[in-house]
Amino acid sequence: MRFINTLIAVVVAVVVVLFAVSNRSVVIVELWPFPVRIEAGLYAVILFAALLGFAAGAIGAWMGGGQTRRDLRAAKRRQRDMEQSLARMKEDLAAARAKAELSQPKV
Secondary structure, eight states: OHHHHHHHHHHHHHHHHHHHHHOOOEEEEEETTTTEEEEEEHHHHHHHHHHHHHHHHHHHHHHHTHHHHHHHHHHHHHHHHHHHHHHHHHHHHHHHHHHHHHHSOOO
16 A cells, blocks of 8 residues: 555656646736735646645535544544443453352352
8 A cells, every 4th residue: 555655646746747847937926906916937826726726625624524523533432431331340240240159058
């Protein structure tokens, strides 16, 4: 699995480098309501937009999974409580068996 991840990362890196080398033209980026004018390489503008979209998607996915994470934490708490309860019941059963063996008349 680690090899596959490394291979995918290398392929993505090569594609990004080739993209950057192929799109070196300078473009002017203006943000309409603001008096901001930035001159940057086309590759930088496109990669920044892709990064911004990825971040927005990741934040949206994380926020969308909030209920699932909350349910998972509650289930883990219930599981821990049940395991502790089971351990106490096993101890009580062992104590009851030991007590029953002591109270049995010896033949």
